[in-house]
């Protein structure tokens with residue numbers, strides 16, 4: 001029968017598994033699952049309690065990084081991870097687990113907002129349409145989600161709790177001694193009782209309300225501050241560092257970005273730096289992701305050192321206090337608050353020409369240099385390859401170890417936001433300082449003896465020498481000498497000296513910055529914060545949550561002249577006077593008063609910081625999550641000391657921000673006693689990407705991939721030759737393939753199998769539509785092994801399976817089990833294929849136990865066909881909660897293999913042994929063999945070389 005002529009095939013085999021049959025089966029089972037609530041995972045209590053037997057089983061919480069509901073819908077690359085978690089979740093259900101698997105939507109986002117700006121259509125409308133579209137696309141794939149638990153972050157029921165968590169964070173502070181967050185009321189009590197000194201002395205009650213608010217603001221985990229931020233007038237908004245390109249422009253729109261001081265909400269994530277670092281050790285995450293988080297947090301051990309200047313001091317942070325004797329100048333960040341103070345009216349006598357930048361006075365030089373520095377991003381300022389710039393500010397400080405006068409510069413390679421914003425420059429040890437010293441003709445003093453043969457004469461050096469594995473030289477002063485010590489010892493010695501003399505102290509510095517939490521946007525969670533007439537911030541009481549977004553007429557942030565750094569952002573919410581200005585009774589005893597609402601919104605990261613918790617108890621109107629339910633699904637257990645989701649699958653692009661923010665929120669909620677898990681995601685798995693060929697014409701434009709023809713290894717579009725390269729899949733590259741098109745042609749089970757068979761899940765792989773049919777044929781053969789294509793009758797028989805079939809079956813069971821457990825879906829499919837091919841080759845009707853086991857093996861991968869065949873095999877229930885087959889070990893091992901026993905190189909015996917025999921066991925068996933004993937004839941054995949299971953060589 002020709003497979004290329006479906007019409008003919010249908011006449012001869014009306015019950016063949018075709019795309020039409022697949023489509024019909026799939027739709028029917030999807031309806032069945034919905035109607036039966038097949039994937040409902042019962043909670044131990046509450047409104048989602050159910051099936052007590054299921055709830056008594058061990059739990060598995062399996063989660064995907066939830067999608068942003070894009071208006072363009074899904075292409076076949078998107079569901080790779082969703083299919084993988086679905087297969088895994090199904091396997092876990094069949095091996096005795098109560099499995100929670102669902103999917104929500106991360107639905108606040110810029111695309112919908114920009115569409116709203118352009119069209120005036122409410123972003124909710126487009127977002128909800130996109131969600132509905134995606135829901136139906138996902139449903140078509142047969143994903144076993146507990147739909148009762150799904151939500152979108154834009155639902156007021158959901159963001160009520162995002163706001164509530166914000167208030168928890170706002171109303172808490174980090175107690176460094178207890179090393180945890182505590183309610184702010186406890187800090188106030190400490191100030192009131194005098195247990196904690198009030199900054200600036202005096203008593204707490206003597207402070208005005210505004211002063212108290214300021215003091216508390218210095219401790220709150222969510223606080224407003226006038227932080228230097230990336231202000232992008234062209235977009236009318238502030239941007240996160242990650243949204244700014246290396247050349248200081250907005251990633252979106254390519255507008256210039258300026259550093260501006262704006263009052264913004266921040267999250268004190270830095271308080272958690274150590275715990276975020278330490279707890280990584282206990283997580284089952286890819287090492288590469290852990291490393292990225294460690295680097296992002298960037299813990300550096302070093303020292304703070306005070307450099308005297310005009311009766312005051314400048315404090316620097318250094319990781320190399322051992323090089324203090326090599327500090328020949330200092331650099332402050334251009335924004336450093338002490339710069340103006342130490343900028344005198346005139347250049348001191350004998351100022352080197354290259355230090356002044358050609359300016360008449362130090363103040364001119366500083367002003368000009370600052371103007372230039374504000375137009376650059378931090379990334380750009382730190383870029384290694386660029387020329388070092390800066391100016392002398394006209395003052396000298398004193399190096400505390402040797403009393404030397406050293407000039408003070410400002411330069412943009414020193415960042416205000418790191419360390420103390422000031423450095424001691426050691427040109428011999430630090431490459432940036434080296435380049436700067438060369439450009440400004442500053443002394444370079446060797447203080448660590450080079451180990452690479454370049455010698456100590458720095459005038460011929462081409463770069464700095466920064467090794468830790470060397471000896472300190474030229475470092476003897478009045479009070480302390482480091483000469484001859486190794487770097488590590490020298491660091492310890494000098495730090496001890498700094499502390500003893502009060503000049504400095506050992507300290508730990510982090511690269512991690514507090515998280516800028518305000519956005520000048522409409523489409524985000526409003527802050528549950530109002531300001532009174534004095535400008536003090538007040539939390540809304542819980543009873544006023546959710547604070548819903550108002551309807552507005554204009555969604556756009558106001559944009560300004562892109563080059564005008566001096567403008568201030570104007571948020572869409574601020575134009576809404578009725579919403580902004582309100583009279584409220586906050587229940588704080590002050591009665592009804594006029595307030596002004598915060599008009600920024602939260603960043604898009606907020607909603608994804610805690611969504612795993614809401615899946616657990618999505619309808620709870622009293623609590624974020626019921627503690628008992630949280631404990632059941634997320635609580636700490638053996639091997640998971642901080643608790644967390646059992647498996648979280650998503651792309652490696654979320655290595656830092658999302659995963660770090662979510663960990664931070666988890667820890668705050670944990671500290672405050674709202675949850676028992678201090679980590680959100682115990683195990684993380686990054687899936688690879690599905691790539692696709694991009695075809696480009698001679699001008700470099702992508703052409704529609706489906707219309708490209710291949711001839712003799714070359715590619716043509718409308719007769720013109722085009723190039724082919726592997727790239728991303730997407731609408732813009734004209735190579736997107738929709739899941740619907742594949743479902744239409746083959747069915748969802750085939751699509752699922754194909755995506756899982758393409759390669760190991762963590763590896764990127766190229767999509768090839770032509771190869772999909774291979775998996776379709778596998779399902780057709782599976783079907784044929786159970787169903788007669790002509791009559792539609794089930795062909796299985798109740799006979800004992802043949803020995804070789806039993807072996808093939810149990811090996812497949814054992815292998816598939818291990819593969820599914822280890823998320824090696826591609827090799828699991830290979831094993832199913834092998835078994836299926838075995839049955840086809842043997843021919844004749846398949847015996848019932850074999851057919852049933854095969855169907856169960858396939859069920860996690862291709863659930864619809866498995867349900868259908870299971871039903872045809874006479875079962876009234878669903879495959880979803882059947883027990884996954886267990887291999888009989890007797891059939892798993894191969895039959896015996898022949899082992900040759902040699903004595904002095906000559907074959908003396910052949911033994912039939914198990915292929916799994918151990919070396920020791922094989923040696924015993926060989927030496928006990930009759931023929932071997934006879935051949936040895938009592939000779940002394942010098943050595944026995946065993947290569948299990950095939951060879952034993954005895955040397956006498």
Ligand code: ANZ
Nearest residue numbers: 300317318319320323413414415418419421426429430
């Ligand atoms: C002297 C020195 C000598 C340094 C030497 C390095 C090597 P990490 O490891 O990343 O923490 N630094 C300190 N604050 C800075 C700032 N705000 N902007 C730019 N650079 C800053 O780097 C710490 C080192 O970076 C510090 O140690 C300081 O230079 C510099 F052979 O001090 B070091």
